[in-house]
Amino acid sequence: MLKFIIKRVLMVIPVMIGVSIIVFSLMRVFSPDPAPIVLGQHATQEAITTWRMANGLDKPVVVQYLTYLWGALQGDLGVSYFSKASVAKEIGARFPATIELAIAAIIFASIFGILLGVVAAVKKNSIFDAAGSLIALVGVSIPIFWLGILLIMFFSGFLHLLPSGGRINVLLEPARVTGFYMVDAVIAGDWAALKDALLHLVLPSLALGMYSMAIITRMTRSSMLESLGQEYVRTARAKGLREIKVVGKHALRNSLIPVTTVIGLQFGALLGGALLTESVFSWPGIGKFTVDSILKSDFPVVQGIVLLVALIFVTVNLVADLVYAYLDPRIKYASKKEG
């Protein structure tokens, strides 16, 4: 097991270096020169040269990359072309908002996805099964941003129940400790702020989590159907166990093993979907920041965000793999035999 963990952890390093090379070459080699965009069309040649030197763009690309990599390893992701602030700081300021949204979305997706999947499998071919399939199908087919728009139309425009955008009423913003409003509001003991932040979170996390919910529903259903057909479930039933115990204890526990991996993968995918969700709900996270930075050609910011997201994605996958290995005795056994 230990060997498997070490091997798996070490695999992260070449992947991250590779991603950094890909992104760096995209931004510095293939992209148009940012100088005229940053300095304006009428900048003099002299100003452009000075600016390029100040940002290290006059050096050979390999040197630029190695400088960047060395800095990145120490947490220095460079400086934004526009705000002149450190990219790490700029990202750090917006990051908790995105993570808070993604966590809310994955919680929503997991709870409802597993629930729908289990019900669909247990009541196979019933109306519940059909409804589950329909939700799963629409969930993977509807564009996140359109779903967000529909939710705003209905819950904010028509019912006036929920706010249409933003993270919190600015007057209620809790003192920043962690940047996670849920946590900060609890620390401050400010229940009004907590309630307001939660209300703001409902629609964006629904919109963002719907796709993952659909995937988790499908996965849970097929995995449950497989377990329900197994010998040990029949045995449990033959023993006279109550159906709820058979389903809950015997079938569900084993079905959830593959579902954990899917949830892990979906969390990574959510960070991509957050780009669009944040755009719709004016959510002040890194998603909106990425789009704005790309439109402005603020390459250091884009590079930093892509690297960070890739790191999270790879780490989450790593954790999901390890959890899977932990839960599934067959994998543990195989690696034991191997080592």
Add this chain to the structure above:
Amino acid sequence: MSKWDSPVAPGTPPEPASEGLVADETMALGELLPDGSIPEFDETLHEKPENQWLEMWRSLKANRAALVSLIFIAFLALLAVIGPYITPYNPIETNMANALKPPSAQHWFGTDQLGMDIFSRVIAGTRVSLTVGLLAVSIALTVGIILGAVAGYAGGWVDTVIMRVMDMMLSVPSILLAITLMAALGKGIDKAVVAIGLVSIPEYARIVRGSILSIKENDYVAAAHVVGLSDSRIILRHVLPNALSVIIVRATLGISSAVLDTAALGFLGLGVQPPQAEWGDMLGRARGFIFQAPHTLLFPGMAITATVLAFNLLGDGLRDALDPKARIK
């Protein structure tokens, strides 16, 4: 291997690689498929092509959702071709005096913030979405098949290098990778095609490599080696056709995600440039009128969802038709 020694005796020059090939295949089939009892052999993949396609069509016809989707997609394709000739209004003609009008007899879907007819624009957008979807998938398929086939067939360090690069691409969410590519390439629908195509290469490469690894072990590939066929010929004539069904299913589902991604890039303002009509772009530009004129946001979104849904249902139906074992009933 030993059973192949008798037909090709040592010293005998290999048969010319024409119709003789089929004989090798039928021998393999004859030996492995008397009554379909050999478990590790996937029958659906190894029947003669005519049977496979016929069977697929029969199974697809029985699947009502997939059939309706296929008809709907055919209808969309027709709209994409003749759309520009049948739109009631010029889809790019503005009329500020007539802006944000709700649906009526004159304007079935109403008008947008510039007074353009939404019905005409939704029809005009069909061409953009379908073209981008098809082109992007074609790029991804071509490059993905080549990379996957080479990796799976060559093995060794070639395989390692190709697949590690694929892993790197997969470790960035595809929409983020696509918009990063757009930053490098610049705005525009042609750039969007390239970006969406490039980011979906790894999926195809993985699938093709996987099928090749499993097919490579089959006797008829070994037989092809024995009769002295070149590697590229074996890949093209023997290995790829057998991976085709998996590729078709993936490509159908791939079109649906390409249509979604196109709309997403359009929504973010990175796709088509105005005044050209594209569904995602229409949503992006009208979203300020969400409470004032909701109809501007309803119809383009419905068009995207219906198109994506149809390709998803067709893809699911094809998968069931091609591999009855994968069907979850």
